[in-house]
Amino acid sequence: MLVSYPGPWTPFFGRLDAQQIPLQNPILFWTFVLVSLGGVAVLAAITYLRAWGSLWREWLTSVDHKKIGVMYCLLGIVMLFRGFIDGVMMRTQQAMAVGPRSPGYMGALHGYLPPYHFGQIYSAHGTIMILFAITPILVGLMNIIVPLQIGARDMAYPYLNAVSFWLTAAATGLVMISLFVGDFSHAGWVGLSPLTELAYSPGVGVDYWSWAVQIGSIATTLASINIIVTIIKMRAPGMTWTKMPIFCWTALSTSVVGLSSFPVFTAAVALLSLDRYAGTHFFTPGLGGNLMLYTDLFWIWGHPEVYYVILPAFGILSEIIPTFSEKPLFGYITMAVASIAIGGVSWSVWLHHFFTMGAGPGVNAFFSIASMLVGIPTGVKVFNWAFTLYRGRVRFDVPMLWALAALVLLLIGGLTGMMLAMPAINYTVHNSVFVVAHFHTMLNVVGFACFGAINYWFPKVFGFRLDERTGKRAFWFFSAGTFVLFGSMYALGFMGMPRRIDYIPFPSWRPLLIAEEVGIVLFVIASYYMIKQLVVSIRDRVQNRVTSSDVWGTARSLEWLTHSPVPFYNFAVQPHINARDEWAWRREHGRGAESPEHYEDIHLPINTPLPLILGAWTFALGFSLVWRMYWLAALSLIAIVVLVIARSFQDDPGHTVPGARIREIEASYRNGLEPAGAAGDGAGGPVAYPGAVASRPQDNVPARP
Amino acid sequence: MAWRNGHAVRVLRFAWLPLLDGCSQKGYWLLHPKGVIARTEWHTTVLDVVVMGVVVLVAGGLVVAFLWRYRAGNTLRRYDPTFTASLVLEILVWGVPLLVVGYLSYFSVKSVFATNPYDPLSLRHALVRPHQADQGLAHRASPARARTTVPGAQEAQPLHVEVVTTDWQWVFIYPQQGIATVDDLVVPVGARVKFDLTSATVVNDFFIPELVGEIDIMPGMRTKQAMIANDTGVYHGYSDDFSGGGFSWMGFDVRVTDHAEFRKWVRRVRAAPDVLSYARFGQIARPTINVAQRVSYFSQVQKGLFDHVIERVMAGKVYRTPLAMTENMTKPMKVRLIP
Ligand code: HEM
Numbered sequence A: 001m002l003v004s005y006p007g008p009w010t011p012f013f014g015r016l017d018a019q020q021i022p023l024q025n026p027i028l029f030w031t032f033v034l035v036s037l038g039g040v041a042v043l044a045a046i047t048y049l050r051a052w053g054s055l056w057r058e059w060l061t062s063v064d065h066k067k068i069g070v071m072y073c074l075l076g077i078v079m080l081f082r083g084f085i086d087g088v089m090m091r092t093q094q095a096m097a098v099g100p101r102s103p104g105y106m107g108a109l110h111g112y113l114p115p116y117h118f119g120q121i122y123s124a125h126g127t128i129m130i131l132f133a134i135t136p137i138l139v140g141l142m143n144i145i146v147p148l149q150i151g152a153r154d155m156a157y158p159y160l161n162a163v164s165f166w167l168t169a170a171a172t173g174l175v176m177i178s179l180f181v182g183d184f185s186h187a188g189w190v191g192l193s194p195l196t197e198l199a200y201s202p203g204v205g206v207d208y209w210s211w212a213v214q215i216g217s218i219a220t221t222l223a224s225i226n227i228i229v230t231i232i233k234m235r236a237p238g239m240t241w242t243k244m245p246i247f248c249w250t251a252l253s254t255s256v257v258g259l260s261s262f263p264v265f266t267a268a269v270a271l272l273s274l275d276r277y278a279g280t281h282f283f284t285p286g287l288g289g290n291l292m293l294y295t296d297l298f299w300i301w302g303h304p305e306v307y308y309v310i311l312p313a314f315g316i317l318s319e320i321i322p323t324f325s326e327k328p329l330f331g332y333i334t335m336a337v338a339s340i341a342i343g344g345v346s347w348s349v350w351l352h353h354f355f356t357m358g359a360g361p362g363v364n365a366f367f368s369i370a371s372m373l374v375g376i377p378t379g380v381k382v383f384n385w386a387f388t389l390y391r392g393r394v395r396f397d398v399p400m401l402w403a404l405a406a407l408v409l410l411l412i413g414g415l416t417g418m419m420l421a422m423p424a425i426n427y428t429v430h431n432s433v434f435v436v437a438h439f440h441t442m443l444n445v446v447g448f449a450c451f452g453a454i455n456y457w458f459p460k461v462f463g464f465r466l467d468e469r470t471g472k473r474a475f476w477f478f479s480a481g482t483f484v485l486f487g488s489m490y491a492l493g494f495m496g497m498p499r500r501i502d503y504i505p506f507p508s509w510r511p512l513l514i515a516e517e518v519g520i521v522l523f524v525i526a527s528y529y530m531i532k533q534l535v536v537s538i539r540d541r542v543q544n545r546v547t548s549s550d551v552w553g554t555a556r557s558l559e560w561l562t563h564s565p566v567p568f569y570n571f572a573v574q575p576h577i578n579a580r581d582e583w584a585w586r587r588e589h590g591r592g593a594e595s596p597e598h599y600e601d602i603h604l605p606i607n608t609p610l611p612l613i614l615g616a617w618t619f620a621l622g623f624s625l626v627w628r629m630y631w632l633a634a635l636s637l638i639a640i641v642v643l644v645i646a647r648s649f650q651d652d653p654g655h656t657v658p659g660a661r662i663r664e665i666e667a668s669y670r671n672g673l674e675p676a677g678a679a680g681d682g683a684g685g686p687v688a689y690p691g692a693v694a695s696r697p698q699d700n701v702p703a704r705p
Numbered sequence B: 001m002a003w004r005n006g007h008a009v010r011v012l013r014f015a016w017l018p019l020l021d022g023c024s025q026k027g028y029w030l031l032h033p034k035g036v037i038a039r040t041e042w043h044t045t046v047l048d049v050v051v052m053g054v055v056v057l058v059a060g061g062l063v064v065a066f067l068w069r070y071r072a073g074n075t076l077r078r079y080d081p082t083f084t085a086s087l088v089l090e091i092l093v094w095g096v097p098l099l100v101v102g103y104l105s106y107f108s109v110k111s112v113f114a115t116n117p118y119d120p121l122s123l124r125h126a127l128v129r130p131h132q133a134d135q136g137l138a139h140r141a142s143p144a145r146a147r148t149t150v151p152g153a154q155e156a157q158p159l160h161v162e163v164v165t166t167d168w169q170w171v172f173i174y175p176q177q178g179i180a181t182v183d184d185l186v187v188p189v190g191a192r193v194k195f196d197l198t199s200a201t202v203v204n205d206f207f208i209p210e211l212v213g214e215i216d217i218m219p220g221m222r223t224k225q226a227m228i229a230n231d232t233g234v235y236h237g238y239s240d241d242f243s244g245g246g247f248s249w250m251g252f253d254v255r256v257t258d259h260a261e262f263r264k265w266v267r268r269v270r271a272a273p274d275v276l277s278y279a280r281f282g283q284i285a286r287p288t289i290n291v292a293q294r295v296s297y298f299s300q301v302q303k304g305l306f307d308h309v310i311e312r313v314m315a316g317k318v319y320r321t322p323l324a325m326t327e328n329m330t331k332p333m334k335v336r337l338i339p
């Protein structure tokens, strides 16, 4: 064996044995019970509703960008919830374990979580929130909205899109199963080096982390490629670069950032895995290894990654604010330039995450200035949004509330970001909860934008509105929670409180920790209202049906031209673009969507279970590598390679939906009915359309500029 | 600290400090620096917050004002959807952030040099002009406590302390005095203290909020830090970078004493029976959670121990963390707790 680690190893099960299922821990036991009950209930419900067939045909095997987008969002929201529970647990531990006299429960010296459990929770929280919650939600939103905004039938590579999704799902699965089989990493979402080395983390936790993020980052790289190509190649005729909605600009910028930075992370984690599996010394302290190399590589990805998540959020704000101000976006060109500039500068600032490593003042000064430069385009954006409101007619619908609060948070996060970017300040707050408060302010900008986006585009995708009353309550509680929790956290930063401590040695920190706990209670209430909002909206979906294509009445971009819910073919007729805000232009010129005499046949890709199968094998690969079941790893790797090669030989003829069928669907939309099978039923699947004929792709090329 | 427009900073302070002072005097360590470096860092913070605060308030104010004025219900206000571009505003929205960032960059560079852990200029200034060094915020804020000089700051020979972190304790070596301690750092007030730092295992971060900002401590490498403490007292130091199960307990007290007392303390440590050899260090470096911050003293230190630790780590020496002390959930943690 190349490396040594404690514990037994058998050829068949690797490091896995029955003891690795930590059911003696009451927290994990009850989580396990709850998750199992929930899982059984869901499976039973699907069976009861006889939904397996349609679930399989319409969702699991779908290559439709809207369905994949919805699945991405669902995955992200589920993980958001998981990450949130982690957050509640951490806050509770920190509120309890204050001072040497605080009591301990369940094996902990203080509080209820021993250090090794607390370490896993915050590592899982960070990894999940950034990579498996926010990122999937954003990729999902881009998936749904980008093709609609540029008037395309689908993404450039529908099959690749499904592969990205299922790889993300596989990675998420790995994180989730680490709850019940073995342990998760304790070395933070950043994978603190050399703590991640086998000598200091001999368990399987770091392996779970590394394979999950590895698979997840490959998936995101693929998604970035897809979005870039889609935006460059698939814009509707007439949509020049300067007529493209800002959300697409940010999606483009973010995907370029993603494509160029995620591979660095992949490489860094691969080298770390070599250290852990093959006994190399890339990042070890001794024998020629360089642990700061890991830190460098990580942040060369890590910083762009945080911009990867903020840019689409900026795009979302740039869509919501004009709609509810009844005005076009102020300074469109500036906004587009700023989006690209933020992406560009994000490349040259990574060292600000370790100003304290003892680099010379010249190095720190350079990266300090570079970091502050990011503030310029960000400031420009804020001013432009402000001037969008100027002389507008501002309505405070739920999406707008989220967007405006995001703006406020952005200002606060920008201020603290500019503080952190000064090394002399950074020395006093680096690795303290001040940093945690900074990036939670910023990531809450993203979160708020996502909630805004969900409220904003939900009617477009599902054809009915989300309930307004509960939505507003959720908003107010969430905002209050954010300000109470992170306000206290900033103050604790000035007290010098380090991040990631499971025991609080100084009782003077207690009052603010209790305030944070109050904040988390507000979040709990907010999530109750969020769930209620969804339940109420689904219950009242018939009253909340959307009959027009534009629910808000003042939306501006192309996605509001087509029906709600969007039919599987997106646009019955390829739209031609006349103006920057195409839908607003058409509304003002009294023109809706074209309704021609004769509908063309529409050609669409065929559904395929292959991405799901690839995802399943990838999960098996990750799981077997974690437990060092090398036979299974080899088998899964071979299966993946064979499947990928086999697929490349397979012709995807696509299928054609005849014009007559399109006419039927369009007619029923116009009669105010939700047409059977337009949004759902086997969209994209040849089975669902008896009249559909398989044809060669070149017969009827999907819309291209 | 010698800002050229230190006066402006001092004036601006009045706008800002009462806010935080109002909250609580106790516990906000960064707001009440007791060391030259920490004070420079706090000055920089105040300046940055004031400048950025103005920008943020203007931007936020604009948003709020526009929201109020142009709310849909307010039909008296002009509605003009064609107002989507304006050269003057464009120049302003790019120009103002540019100027602000330019201004802050200048200060950032200055303060980087002032607090550079390897050779902090603010210490030099403090040594050259002790009377000015004290005109910082904290002392001006409470004239009653003001002391015009940093006592002993003229001292030529700085005190040298070598810091080695283990899992999860601090070893402080005083090579000039030939003594060492675990988890006890004592320095004389007003004296320049130079630290050399390394780790035997994973990365830690050396931080004494009231005295000096952070510097990473990395295995197989040497980093440096320097400080002057202005006031006698007991301060808290701890690791600020997660290093495993015992991280939360990785604290130590920093006792800043007058010179006589420091000498007395050195004599006491010299009387300790224990001696710090490399072998003894190996015992200390075994993963230990020093829950009660129990200190140990060593009357002698093997010569070159600090360098030896670095060299051994570079040559591949690792102090493994046992499975039961990492993220292992199945077997309860067996920790060497020092009661
Ligand atoms: C005005 C722009 C910004 C500046 C100048 C800035 C500056 C910084 C600096 C200097 C740090 C390092 C702090 C430290 O560890 O000592 C940091 C950390 C961080 N920032 Fe920002 N930031 C900005 C915007 C953002 C945005 C938009 C996001 C993402 C949504 C973000 C997310 C983060 C995260 C996640 C971390 C810390 C990660 C970690 O250590 O775990 N920041 N920021």
Ligand SMILES: [Cu+2]
Binding pocket: A302, A303, A306, A349, A350, A352, A353
């Ligand atoms: Cu960054």
